Amino acid sequence: MQNSAAGNVNRRKFLALGGAGALALSGCGGGGDNKGDGKGDGKGGDGTPGAKETIRIVSSLPRTGSARGQTNTIVNGIQMAVEEYMADPKAKFVIDYKDWDDATAAAGAWDGPTEKANAQKAIADPDVMAYIGPYNSNAAKISMPELNEAGLVQISPAVTWPGLTKKIKGVAPDEPEKYQPFKPKRIHFCRVCTTDDLQGPLAADFAKEELKAKKVYILDDKELYGEGLAKLFKQRCDEIGIQVVGQEGIDTAAVEFGGLMTKIKATSPDLVYFGGTTQSKGGQIAKDLVKSGMTCPMLAPDGCYEQAFIDSAGAANLNDRTYVTIVGLDPSQLTGKGAEFVKKYKEKFKTDPEAFALYGYECAKVVLAAITKVGKKDREEIRKAVLATTKFTEGAVGGAEGWGFDRNGDTTLRQVTVSRVEGGKFVPKKTVTK
Amino acid sequence: MTLRGIAGYWMVAGFLLLAAVPFMQGRYVAIYGTQLIPVLCFAILALGLNVILGYTGLLHLGIAAFFGIGAYVAGILSTSGFPFGASFPVVVVVATLAAAAIGIATTAPTLRLRGDYLALVTLGFGIITVSVIRNLDAITDGTKGLTPVRPNFLPGFDDPVFDKTRPGWKDTWRGYPRLYFLCLAVLAGVVIFLRNLERSRLGRAWVALREDELAASCMGLNPARLKLSAIALGAGLAGLAGALFALSQDGTTEPRAYGFERSMLVICCIILGGLGNRPGVLLGVFILVGYDQIATPMIDNWMQEKKLNPNGKEYLKVSGWRLCIFGVALILMMRFRPEGLLPAARLKRELHPERDEVAGEAAAKLEAEDRGQRTEDRGQRTN
Amino acid sequence: MFESIATALGPEFYQYLLAGLVTGLLYALIALGYTMVYGIIELINFAHGDLFMLGAFFALQLGIWVGAADAKGQATGQSAILAVAVMLVAAPVFCASLNVFVDRAVYKPLRTAPKLAPLVSAIGVSFIFMNAGVFWMGTYDLNFPALVPNTNLTPDWTVAITYQHLMVLLVTIPVMVGLTLFVRYTALGKAMRATAQNPTAAQLMGINVDRVITATFAIGGALAGVAAVVYGLYVNSAGYQMGFQTGLFAFTAAVLGGIGNIPGAVLGGILIGIIEKLGTGYVGDQWRQPLIFAILIVILIFRPNGILGARTREKV
Known part of the structure; x- marks a missing residue:
């Protein structure tokens, strides 16, 4: 009974809409292809604007729903680190930071397909050199295998489930191997927060x-x-x-x-x-x-x-x-660079930084330090450099002695x-x- | 060619278009293609609900529970924590049957209820299911979810390894684009199956039941059996969708994914698209889920790119307004086109009787067509 | 009988009953909004829970304006009585106006549309309300100032009765009694009942059905406003998601009692409240939601029209 002529007219519309959708799809594909369209934003480079290459850093955090408050502070921290990098005239790259949402309105919280798509988007964009996030351990389970296969470094400010990086007795026998499908084994995931x-x-x-x-x-x-x-x-x-x-x-x-x-x-x-x-x-x-x-x-x-x-x-x-x-120290206990960060954060955002702001900042700092060290756009090199981080003191939480990643990608700063x-x-x- | 033939042709064109997606050029095609896999699963889910709500007229507010049951059955059958290690066909069939069986078992005692009481019971069922999944840690692993859902394609055979011929393509059948094609094929199969079912004795009986239960039972139809068969089919399709979804997510994700919000979204999809009409339902799913999962992040990224919101103000981000836009769209839709974007012919005439009266060649032609249709309908009712 | 149950269940039993009664009365207030609207236009108003949430936000905002709470919702210890009075007057007015506005703008054009159209619109309104709540007060739960003290009035008893418990009883019960009298004895109340029974016949009898519907939305909204204030003062928090579960339980209460039935909604609310607290106490907090719905389904299997619902005969 659906097959009257009236229905037919509508099917034509349906196809037209479908066609428009396809155009949109190929359109975004095309749009993504013109490389380095962010070059124009090179406001940080005083010397030779436009000559610098663009490196993109993305974060995938739940920006809709109830976790928004905490992720706001993380994003603030990341932005501060990026701005500091860009303010340095010696900086070799233009950093283009993208704040992606892994939550949907319908769910009001992180959402599996969205987190997966974020990971894939990051992989497909050759300018992306680091993936900051996610916020939820369950979400990490989804994006980790993808990013591991692509060899894109992933650094989380908040994911604390131990099984993501190491074996815990009697809990899940196939962790963490199931998150590292790439053969031979390579570690791409690290976190600046201590595990639970x-x-x-x-x-x-x-x-x-x-x-x-x-x-x-x-x-x-x-x-x-x-x-x-x-x-x-x-x-x-x-x-x-x-x-x-x-x-x-x-x-x-x-x-x-x-x-x-x-x-x-x-x-x-x-x-x-x-x-x-x-x-x-x-x-x-x-x-x-x-x-x-x-x-x-x-x-x-x-x-x-x-x-x-x-x-x-x-x-x-x-x-x-x-x-x-x-885990780690309270922002008020920080000295040196950490205290400086707290002061700057207060000036910029008019509130005291929360603990998660420190971790957001730290993540970005580690990545940017690795980018500086490597000096070229190479995911594999940057991944290695990030994971090789030791005695890291440039960030806010390291103190005088600094911290680094152990062989699993967990922080050596085991402090509570x-x-x-x-x-x-x-x-x-x-x-x-x- | 008959009109019916042409109409079928448009649907085929739509499917061919979807099938062509993986072959399009562009860096992001693979990503949006991967994102389309869950959308295809939701489309199957929506078609399942459409059987219950669209054909038979039962307001079911807990369809996502069957979706979840399908996903968790798939998880139990294929994750390493359980001794089954089933292959893909087994997983899909068992998930479908299990969801259908649970649908029958839980609905049978409540068939006596009518209208909104039934709606509330289904809502309660949905909430109970999610809570049970969440709380029975021993089986479902609580909020951790079962991972990884990686069944073999065929029992007894090793999975084939494919070439990664294009960027974003995976080397297993479980990855894009093979799973995409698989889901698309399943969706096409479901659409064809439902198309034939609609015209079968059962399909016409459902519609008769929807239009007037009393009259239908006077004509010798058994309402209880008809309702149960609709629930069984709808729940089974939802279970099938759930199993495919778990496969595409490589795990059951979280119990939350199968809650009330998902049921609501699916209802909104089929009403927005066109209740009872397969192409409408599909369109509704693509628009709503596409808006939620593909369009908003795209717009937000574009706004970031263009630096339209330099200070990161909440109310200047599209994602901040997502719920609101969603709500306004639903309201406007119901106000100006309550029959949905692509309505079923019957519903459309019911809601816009005046359009039938408009003179003109096309209308007259339509009218003639309709008359034939009505005679056919009348024939069906007396069946 | 209670004695023997109570000794078996421990001294906390009475405390659960009291908490259940108090929470249940609040559910009942919200359930009345569902049930009255349903009785007149057969609409499950999914936005009602979120209206309740906005009412709580408005009350909190009033508390801040009056100076009884600081910007973060902490009680300042000043002008508490004034604040409570203002809240109890203004929040119902706010919710009633909002509800009437939504009815006029959204539901009214859909009076003749198929039943699912207003339902979907209600879901849409609920999304908009939630979005508004997020913009208004953010995504975190906020403190709602404890303007009514939580002093234990009965330190020697096994049951701790506080001012907050008394406040809930003192507000909700008179409101419900008043509503019952209103519906039973005033002209408008009679018109409402007539419209609920048969809108067409009511119209033929000269009843202005539009006015009745407006009044119903206004009263339902006002009840949600009262509930929001009392709930805020009782649980001392407000958040943009508070409308969801509360609304769901209230809706359940309305159906349990027999949707469209005013005493039924009250009874259903109290039952749900008590089941909820006993479920937490003796089964486990994580099971309270499934337990409520399981009991609901069992009751509906045996009483398909709710506990007090009239047995309707099939219309032919």
Whole structure:
């Protein structure tokens, strides 16, 4: 019954639209082919504008939806690093930084096909020399194999799932090999943040030594990051003799957790550990904990280490009772180049930098240093140079001694700082280096 | 050539055009081609929902759950954590059958419900499915998802290794463009199958049920069986789409990908394109998913390139307005063309009776055509 | 009977019941908006949850303007009573106007369109509202000032009853009673019921159906506004995604009670609230959503028109 003449007319339209789509497709293909169209932007080069070659750096982060706040700070950090490079008259290349989104409006969060397409777009563009991102460990699982095959260096400011780079006992036997399909084996992925297998156990140690906790209730958000941390935290608790009185995944779509807090209160723990992030309701958990009348402290990982966590929970609910761990140092502890970065960031963006801004900046710095060192547009050389980074002090987090990548592509800066919320700010209490 | 023949010809042309995509020139063709693979999967999913919502008129708000079931069945059958190690045909068939079976099993007890109560039950079913996938870590690996979904193409044979003849082409059948062709072929098969089904006794019975359940049952049709068969077919197609999707993503990604938002998007696609009309549904999928996953990033990149938004202001980015644009488009569409871009002939006449009355040669011709059509319809109803 | 259940389930049982009742009453307020609109024009208003979200944002904005909260939503300790009063008046007006505006602009032209058209439009409106929420307050959850203190009034009891609990009861119950009286005894209320029963017949009897629909959207919006303020003051947070699950549960409550039925929505809301809290308490927080929907499906299998829904006979 669909085959009346009326339907036929519409089919003609359908084809016309299809044709337009095809034109658009080939159009963008053609557009991409004129190389180095970014040359005109060479505003950073004082000496010989237009003579410099363009190198493109892309980042693929969730820019739509709830992670937007954190990725904004990462992008700010990257932009600062790029601007610093371009301001240097000796710079050999014009850096064209592109901020790509791996989230879609419909999902409101990162999306598999989009992350994959971003990776492929980066691979197909010969000007792209580095891929910064992603933000989510699950997204990394999708883009890593693609980029590994192409040999394009990928450097993440935020992905902390240990299995992406190394074997962890008894978790996934085929990790990390399944993310490295290229034969012979080559490492293309590195990260400037320490993995969770450090943060979780050190948090448990802190709970025992400093907080004198004997009974702990563990919550997690059922995400790769949060649940992984909670498991590692629990393992360590079992080892060092902290009693785990309960462990539970939360419903992150929920608005409040009054019922859950009643349940926790009945077990009267000395500490509540929350494996999760600000977006997975860290603030609300902290708030409801106080509302239920419990007085025990709460401990959370670096997914909550941001001002937004304090704002969403309400400073009054956190002060002097909430501890948050962070890998590396708090921005306020930084000295030398790091302190300089903090100062500049404040001038430029009128707010204090968040921890993730440091990592965004660091990623870009490492890449730019490698580009400077290699001095030519060669993905393989740049990949090698990035992964060979040692004693890196040009960035914000290295301090005087610097840091580098180990053979898996993980940072050698194995440092965890525990901060306490005091007066609506994070105040570093203890730094453990391992 | 009959009109029907010509109409089929346009669809064929569309498919040929899609099939030609991998052979186009340009650096980014391979990327957009790869991005089209999930779009093809969504197209199959939408055609599945179209059977339930378009043909039979059951408002199903949880179609993505079947999509997820298909993906996870594919994951369970082919990832190394499980002992199955099934090959591609097995994966696809089992995923389809499993989704269809679950569709029947979960719908059968609720057939008594009507209209919006049924809609709510399907919505609940969708939410329960996603939560169960998320919470049963032992089987589904929770939010980590099952990876990698890499079944062999045929049982007992090693996968062929292809040449990477063009930039962006992969050497396995699981990569672009082989998987693209495969998905396109499956989609074409589904379209042909549905085209024949529409005209079969079953297809006409569904439409009769949609138009008037009471009258249909008076004519001796069994509504319960018809509804179940529609759900089974729709869910099966969704499962098939899910299995292909998992294959294209090399994993089941996250349970979140199979939630309420996905169901909503698919509903929007088929209503925007033309409820009950295969070409319309396909067009709706290509427009909406294309907008969301291909067009917005493209525009944003272009704006960055041209430095239209030097300070990175939120409200000057297209991605900031994505949801809003999406919403406005839906509203305008429903206001001015509620029958969709390419409506089914019947729906169009229902909504715009005045157009039938417009004089003119074309209209008269149409009218004559319609009259024949109506007689045919009447014939169908009394079937 | 409660005694024996309670000893088996532990002393927290009453606390869950109280929390469930309070949350449930809030769901009920939102559910009323769904159910009334559905009763009159058979539209599942998917944007209602997001209207609730915008109401909460508006209330938060008012709190900041009045000076009861600073720019980040932290309570300043000043003019709390004034702020609550202003919120309770202005937020319902805001939500009602917005709802009426949306009806006029979006749904009204679709009165004769097939049923799916307004539904899809409602999804579109919901997207626009969410986008507006993101532009307004950003993507993070914000603190909503605790203008009503959380003091435990019953420190010696096993159940902790706070001012916040009392506030919810004191606002929602009178509103619901008022609504019931309004629908039952006023001319407009009667017109609403008549229109819900049969719009054509109502029109023939001289009822201005357009006015009735406007009034329904206004009342539904106002209830969402009240719910937004009370919810904000009770859970002390607001975020652009808060409308999704809350709206979903409220919609579920409306259907559970029998969609179109006002006491049904209240009953459904309370049931959902209690199931939710007991589910968290005895099954696990991650299972609360599937549990609610599983119970809903089971109830609907046995009562296909909801708990209080009238058995409708087939129209021939």
